[in-house]
Amino acid sequence: MARSSSIFVCSACGHQSAKWHGRCPGCEEWDTLVEEARAPQGATRSRAGTTRGGVAPLVPVTLGQVQAPRVARLSTGIGELDRVLGGGLVPGSLVLLGGSPGIGKSTITTSAMGNLAASANKVLYVSGEESAAQVRLRAERLGAGALAVPIVAETDLDTIIATIETERPDVCVVDSVQVMHSASLTGAPGSVGQVREVAGRLMNLAKRLGVAVVLVGHVTKEGALAGPRVLEHLVDCVLSFEGERERTYRTLRALKNRFGSTNEAGVFEMREEGLVEVEDASARFVAEATRAPGSVVLCAMEGSRPLLVEVQALVAPTELVPPRRMANGVDRNRLALVLAVLARHAGIAVGSADVFVSLAGGVRVDEPGADLAVALAVASAVKGVTLGRGAKPLAAFGELGLTGELRHAAHPDRRLVEARKFGLDGVLCPGERLPTLRAALQSGLSQVTPAARAA
């Protein structure tokens, strides 16, 4: 009987089985068997010139003796993308670009390939999700550069690898990892085994030929899907494209980068002509700030770059028990903490009201430095007053401690410089003058636009 080319291995205990079982026969855990390609026969056999036990030992060399030629990075022609990558694509690296459906992964990769082709790099676009004609329609939107990108529409991994070996591109996009299929496994495309196999083989290929491979992957809202999550340890760089499809602004972040910092983030806007970099995002967000009760400008840090973004809060009485707590762009648990500190240490209780907090433009801020701005926005909504004097909104940053104290947030100077650039003076931030949330609220609620107080 022909030997099957795959085996099922338990991810908990390592038990191997020729067939799939719902429950591992080894450790009796449920749903842990993952399909893997069987190693080719003889792969573990001895090599020529063997000594002990049939295996030739290696001779270690010091790191100083290791040859490491400096290879130039490839610029994608998209400044924000290059910055997030740590200065461009590294030849021979495997980059995973994850994001929810429709966020713009194919758009940004097609634009980047167009730019790379225009600067005399050999590129290849492998589309498994869309036909070549569909990709062309998108490329028409993106301009002449994108139309020069060579494309193959294929989902069979062996065919794709053979094509890359023949074409020898400098950069190759594989869109997406979930639809690619290796014939050596029986699992459906997108299953954990298939996704790992596809990524593993493309990784080998990238290292062997020096091709930079950009692997596109979908993540669901929970990020739980077989896909990007199971690949994070394998690839060199994980980029995450975030934002909401319905909103214009999208953020690109590096979650892992073997060749650069993971602090960088890029802001993009989806337009007719594709994803456009928003170089001065702060200017947009400050100009768009609503100047109404419940609105405060947060001086946030996006990696090493300061970003001014509007925090909006709405507090509405409710009969619901427990009342609703909705957070858009800030962590829900962080909002709960801010509300608890507001109630306990500043006398602003919202126990019988729904609270909605949202960052404008679909931006997401994960740092605790956002606490004070959220607290001020909620207080402003509760009191029904517009914070800030004259035409300029009130700006703030700082972390809240559980005892109601204001704590230092990273890079205060950069945040203040950014705020000043847009004419926002009197930024409320932790310091001797404002040691506690109560003091910050007093100061904030005294800076009220007179007309708004009457309303």
Ligand SMILES: Nc1ncnc2c1ncn2[C@@H]1O[C@H](COP(=O)(O)OP(=O)(O)OP(=O)(O)O)[C@@H](O)[C@H]1O
């Ligand atoms: N003419 C247009 N003008 C502006 N935005 C557009 C236009 N056409 C499409 N879009 C935007 O592009 C998005 C789709 O982009 P793209 O196909 O690159 O996303 P994706 O992340 O690759 O999606 P998928 O998960 O389906 O592969 C749409 O959600 C829409 O916001």
Ligand SMILES: [Mg+2]
């Ligand atoms: Mg796509």
